[in-house]
Amino acid sequence: MKYREIREQVIEASLKAQKLGLIRGTSGNISVRCEDSGLIAISPTSIPYEDLTPELVPLVDLDGNVVDGTTKPSSECPMHTAVMRNRKDVNAVVHTHSKFSTILSIIGQELPLITIPLLGYAPTPAPIVPFEIPGSAALAEAVVKGLGEKGSAVLMENHGMLAVGSTIDKAMTCTEYIEEGAEITFYCRLAGKVKGIDPQVLAEMIAILKSGRAL
Numbered sequence: 001m002k003y004r005e006i007r008e009q010v011i012e013a014s015l016k017a018q019k020l021g022l023i024r025g026t027s028g029n030i031s032v033r034c035e036d037s038g039l040i041a042i043s044p045t046s047i048p049y050e051d052l053t054p055e056l057v058p059l060v061d062l063d064g065n066v067v068d069g070t071t072k073p074s075s076e077c078p079m080h081t082a083v084m085r086n087r088k089d090v091n092a093v094v095h096t097h098s099k100f101s102t103i104l105s106i107i108g109q110e111l112p113l114i115t116i117p118l119l120g121y122a123p124t125p126a127p128i129v130p131f132e133i134p135g136s137a138a139l140a141e142a143v144v145k146g147l148g149e150k151g152s153a154v155l156m157e158n159h160g161m162l163a164v165g166s167t168i169d170k171a172m173t174c175t176e177y178i179e180e181g182a183e184i185t186f187y188c189r190l191a192g193k194v195k196g197i198d199p200q201v202l203a204e205m206i207a208i209l210k211s212g213r214a215l
């Protein structure tokens with residue numbers, strides 16, 4: 001079958017996200033782009049993740065037209081394709097309704113650079129993009145704007161979060177760290193203080209990471 005590898009990556013990432021409690025039921029959606037052809041494998045709509053086979057993962061082009069597959073792409077396909085059209089460096093998009101990211105989006109608390117793991121994957125604060133109807137062009141536009149040219153993740157008001165990466169592994173790790181950072185931020189806020197890392201120290205640490213050294 002065509003593009004088995006990226007279709008399998010969508011399934012593996014979905015099952016992992018489910019196991020980690022980042023997605024529940026059939027919510028959330030994941031896409032992976034083949035760098036050579038530009039075609040995208042994306043979660044189908046309304047099929048339980050544990051029932052997925054590569055054949056059930058549709059392939060779409062950058063405009064969301066189905067090129068191969070018998071199932072319907074996720075209703076949030078326009079958001080995935082809009083991000084990939086706008087960001088040539090992005091080959092994987094993960095969207096979840098994970099608990100703490102959603103809480104921050106509802107209380108209007110953007111995710112500051114508060115923990116070390118976030119630095120390597122989301123080295124800018126994750127902003128909140130305004131609520132728009134799921135699946136709409138307006139939501140796709142808001143997410144693209146929120147990510148900008150370099151952003152790795154956004155919180156989506158009253159909805160969830162979206163993370164991107166050059167590979168599915170990077171996008172998934174970013175998703176995990178964003179959710180962990182959101183959880184820590186939530187408890188810090190409950191405790192009465194949310195303090196990001198000092199901007200100057202932050203810049204130094206980002207430079208260290210860019211030089212290839214781990215922190």
Ligand SMILES: [Zn+2]
Pocket residue numbers: 028076095096097134159160
């Ligand atoms: Zn959603």
